[in-house]
Amino acid sequence: MPDLGMIKMKHGCFPFCLVFAIAMLYGMACMWPADARAHHGGIGIEGDLVEWALNVDQWQEEQSDQGHRIKFLAYPRQLVQGRRTRLVFEIQAIATGQYVSGLVMQLRLRLPDGTELTQPLPEITGVTAYYEAVIVCEQVGEYGISVASTTPGATFQAAFKRQVSGNALSGDWTVWTGNIMVLAALTITWLGLVLSVQRRFLPVRSGGPPASGIS
Amino acid sequence: MKHVLEYFSTLLHLIGMLVFVGGHIWFGIFAALAERDAQPAGERFLAAALPVLANGFGLGVLLLFGSGLLKLLLWGEPGLIFLPDLYGWLFLSKLVLYIVIVGNGLMIERRYLPRVANLAGEEMNVAWNQVKIRARFNLVLVLVVVALGETLRFSKL
Numbered sequence: 414m415p416d417l418g419m420i421k422m423k424h425g426c427f428p429f430c431l432v433f434a435i436a437m438l439y440g441m442a443c444m445w446p447a448d449a450r451a452h453h454g455g456i457g458i459e460g461d462l463v464e465w466a467l468n469v470d471q472w473q474e475e476q477s478d479q480g481h482r483i484k485f486l487a488y489p490r491q492l493v494q495g496r497r498t499r500l501v502f503e504i505q506a507i508a509t510g511q512y513v514s515g516l517v518m519q520l521r522l523r524l525p526d527g528t529e530l531t532q533p534l535p536e537i538t539g540v541t542a543y544y545e546a547v548i549v550c551e552q553v554g555e556y557g558i559s560v561a562s563t564t565p566g567a568t569f570q571a572a573f574k575r576q577v578s579g580n581a582l583s584g585d586w587t588v589w590t591g592n593i594m595v596l597a598a599l600t601i602t603w604l605g606l607v608l609s610v611q612r613r614f615l616p617v618r619s620g621g622p623p624a625s626g627i628s
Numbered sequence: 629m630k631h632v633l634e635y636f637s638t639l640l641h642l643i644g645m646l647v648f649v650g651g652h653i654w655f656g657i658f659a660a661l662a663e664r665d666a667q668p669a670g671e672r673f674l675a676a677a678l679p680v681l682a683n684g685f686g687l688g689v690l691l692l693f694g695s696g697l698l699k700l701l702l703w704g705e706p707g708l709i710f711l712p713d714l715y716g717w718l719f720l721s722k723l724v725l726y727i728v729i730v731g732n733g734l735m736i737e738r739r740y741l742p743r744v745a746n747l748a749g750e751e752m753n754v755a756w757n758q759v760k761i762r763a764r765f766n767l768v769l770v771l772v773v774v775a776l777g778e779t780l781r782f783s784k785l
Contacts, residue, residue, distance in 0.1 A: 491708065587711035594709065594723045595700065601730045602693045608738055609686050 472575070479569035480507050483560060491588065492577040494553050502534065502544045502560050502571075512542035516564045520546050525554025525577075534560060550577040634702055640695035648688025649774060652767040655681050659760055674744065682737065689730060715780060722776050729769050736762050 472487040484503040492498050500520065504513045518534035537543040550556060556577055561570035576585040582592060655677075662673045700708065709723070710716035736759055743755035 587716065588708070590711055590720065591709035591716075594720060595697070598693065598723050598726055598730075599697070601727050601734075602689065605686070605689065605730050605734050605737075608734060612737065612742075 474573055476571040476573070477507060478571055479567075481505065481513065481562075481567070481569045482507050483569070483571040485558070485560075485571070485573050487575060491581065492550050492556065492575050493581055494550055494577055494579050497547055497549055500546050500548060500558065501537075504542045504544065504562070513567065514541045516544070516562045516567060518544045519561050519563065521557075521559040521561070522548065523557030523559070525552045525556065553577055553579050630702060634699065637695040637698040637702065640691050641699070644688045644691025644695060645774065645777075646688075647684050648692060649767075649770050651681055651684045651688060652763065652770055655763055656767055659763070678741065678744075682741065685733060689733070693726070718776050718780050722773050722780075725769050725773050725776075729766050729773070732762050732766050732769075736766075 472485075472490045474485045476483050476485070482505040484505070486499075486501040486503065488499040488501070489496075502518070504516060504518075505511070506513055514536060516536070518536075520532050520534040522530045522532075524530070532546060534544045534546050537545050544560070554577060556575050557572060558575060559570060559572040562568055578585065578588060582588070658673065658677055709719045711720065740755045740758045740762070744752060744759060747755060
């Protein structure tokens, strides 16, 4: 038997003070106000649970061109064949920070087989500087998504790429990696649960000291 | 309803973290302090503390994984861990460390704790040392996971 024993207060309260101090610092760090970075659409109050509830289902990407910041949002986050996807583009002037409305915008899609489709990208009524289109991707593979403004004095363009998968559980390497990792975590958790429960019901070895309920 | 479930899963995640991380911290403190004391007290420590701590660790792991999976299901597909964003890489790191932690915990539970309980003398000492080393290794990994979890809160999606 190693030299073990019950805790006694003779060792002083230093460890407990240390733990308390760490817990205090940790609590203060948690209470530090989150950086407010919600875009003007007011989709979520960031830094709280609502933020995660509302922002996780969208893809966000940004580019800048000709003095304009083009923010690309896709709903849902993962493009799936045959499902409707909302593509939203938010335009902001970099110099002034103002959101730019009244632009004549065009959306160009480059399909995986090389076909190109062009359609107008109207501004959403009631939401300044939000230009939106709803598409249904019929092909699996990489889609090129380009937007361009042909408005005099405010010409710019931006190109993005999104992978379209056959179903929600397959897709590019990011989806595969996620699925494999979650499956691996599930497997080892299940294995641990089964073995742990099994051990708790194993008979105590005869001849040895009692297991004392140690598990 | 979604927000209620999300709140519930976050609450369970926090409780799981308290049980699992707190349990590891207390195990480290108990073990370090108990080793300074006499042998009979050490036996009492083994008999009283280890089963409770082992059950607590198991419960903590189940709460952490269950609540995490529930949150992923609420957000979308379980495999959607938000790669290739920074959030996704942090999430992936957490998952990898989680697998290592649970695997290490399995080794402690299946291999070393039975030896501590059933053997004596030098063999028992070796097993006990392995329990301590692996538990401390797990504690370090768990603290890294907690730090990654906090980083997730401030990383931009």
